[in-house]
Amino acid sequence: MARFALLSRRLLRCRPCMHNARAFATATPSFDNRVKLVEVGPRDGLQNEKMAIPLATKLELIERLAKSGLSTIEAGSFVSPKWVPQMDNSSDILQHLLEHPPASPNPLTFSFLAPNLKGLNNAFTILAQHPTAFATETAPPTKEKPGLEIAVFASATESFSQKNLNCDIATSLARFKEVIQSAKDTHSLRVRAYLSVVLGCPFEGYDVNPHRVAEIATGLLEMGADEIALGDTTGMGTAPRTKELLNCLRAAGIRNEDIAMHFHDTYGQALVNTAVALEHGIRTFDCSVGGLGGCPYSPGATGNVATEDVVYFMETLGMETGVDLDAVADIGQWITGEIGKENASTVGRAVLGARKRARAEGGKADA
Numbered sequence: 001m002a003r004f005a006l007l008s009r010r011l012l013r014c015r016p017c018m019h020n021a022r023a024f025a026t027a028t029p030s031f032d033n034r035v036k037l038v039e040v041g042p043r044d045g046l047q048n049e050k051m052a053i054p055l056a057t058k059l060e061l062i063e064r065l066a067k068s069g070l071s072t073i074e075a076g077s078f079v080s081p082k083w084v085p086q087m088d089n090s091s092d093i094l095q096h097l098l099e100h101p102p103a104s105p106n107p108l109t110f111s112f113l114a115p116n117l118k119g120l121n122n123a124f125t126i127l128a129q130h131p132t133a134f135a136t137e138t139a140p141p142t143k144e145k146p147g148l149e150i151a152v153f154a155s156a157t158e159s160f161s162q163k164n165l166n167c168d169i170a171t172s173l174a175r176f177k178e179v180i181q182s183a184k185d186t187h188s189l190r191v192r193a194y195l196s197v198v199l200g201c202p203f204e205g206y207d208v209n210p211h212r213v214a215e216i217a218t219g220l221l222e223m224g225a226d227e228i229a230l231g232d233t234t235g236m237g238t239a240p241r242t243k244e245l246l247n248c249l250r251a252a253g254i255r256n257e258d259i260a261m262h263f264h265d266t267y268g269q270a271l272v273n274t275a276v277a278l279e280h281g282i283r284t285f286d287c288s289v290g291g292l293g294g295c296p297y298s299p300g301a302t303g304n305v306a307t308e309d310v311v312y313f314m315e316t317l318g319m320e321t322g323v324d325l326d327a328v329a330d331i332g333q334w335i336t337g338e339i340g341k342e343n344a345s346t347v348g349r350a351v352l353g354a355r356k357r358a359r360a361e362g363g364k365a366d367a
């Protein structure tokens with residue numbers, strides 16, 4: 001943590017100007033200061049909402065996020081509509097994104113969950129209608145042709161696997177092997193593999209074995225997954241346990257570049273844990289605009305760490321996200337209003353408040 005302790009001291013001396021932090025980051029040659037943010041709001045953020053969210057609202061959300069500089073967006077989920085009704089229009093979303101790729105400053109990649117071949121084949125039905133509209137692993141995404149990623153989702157505990165997938169871990173892994181192989185063989189798609197409840201389980205508590213996490217993650221990578229997204233589904237993770245987990249994965253031979261962190265903020269520890277992971281060398285982080293989210297099978301868990309909070313936090317450390325903070329603050333306020341929720345992003349609210357005050361002061365000065 002020495003580097004972050006130093007950064008914090010420098011930032012305290014020089015807020016809100018971030019020159020010192022940037023100078024530090026750029027003056028350290030081995031320090032990669034670019035981070036990839038994966039926006040999960042349209043899927044993880046909305047999947048638990050009980051009200052039917054119109055397709056047009058979901059599409060507008062994705063389009064606005066794309067414009068803000070976020071280049072990887074989790075857009076839907078090919079799961080059973082009996083289990084997660086909110087994701088029932090994921091085929092329509094995929095179809096729309098292929099027919100009308102959103103405008104964006106960057107090439108985009110859209111991610112969709114698929115727990116089994118049934119879900120994957122539902123996605124393939126749409127892809128078959130647009131065989132040249134998406135990029136594959138061999139031809140990277142462009143602004144005209146978005147990339148696509150399939151995400152499978154395993155669990156680190158048997159209880160959560162049963163609740164979330166209605167099967168034990170071994171059965172789920174056998175299904176994911178088929179999904180990964182088919183996604184790669186049929187359409188050369190990138191595959192992300194989530195591993196949920198890695199830092200605490202709603203049914204088994206804090207005692208999730210990090211060696212078991214490493215074992216399952218290794219198995220998923222061996223099946224061909226391109227990335228393991230470590231899910232602190234319950235938000236029970238703490239700084240020491242995040243560090244212990246990442247050290248355990250390192251000892252098992254899993255590379256930092258194969259890991260993404262997916263923190264929920266139930267106990268307000270998500271940014272602390274993010275700092276630990278950043279210091280460990282992880283450079284991919286999931287987040288959800290407005291702090292939307294929650295897993296239907298993780299009672300009590302609140303949303304993902306807010307995109308606005310992560311962008312601001314990263315910027316204070318001199319890290320580059322490529323994301324426009326003002327734009328995501330606006331999107332967070334808009335989407336939480338649309339679905340009747342409070343905006344859970346502290347930073348988003350602060351940015352909007354500061355803007356309002358500046359406008360009021362500007363108005364007074366003009367008068």
Ligand SMILES: CC(C)(COP(=O)([O-])OP(=O)([O-])OC[C@H]1O[C@@H](n2cnc3c(N)ncnc32)[C@H](O)[C@@H]1OP(=O)([O-])[O-])[C@@H](O)C(=O)NCCC(=O)NCCSC(=O)C[C@@](C)(O)CC(=O)[O-]
Binds near residue numbers: 081118
């Ligand atoms: C996996 C299943 C389907 C097993 O559910 P099951 O009931 O055991 O499935 P089944 O194979 O017995 O099939 C039952 C019915 O579902 C249909 N079916 C079967 N599969 C599909 C499919 N893919 N799409 C559409 N329909 C499907 C199937 O055709 C059949 O239809 P019926 O004959 O009764 O009409 C179910 O448990 C399920 O959909 N689970 C998903 C739960 C979920 O989406 N959870 C949230 C995502 S994970 C998460 O949020 C955590 C994460 C990723 O964010 C990271 C973190 O924070 O940790």
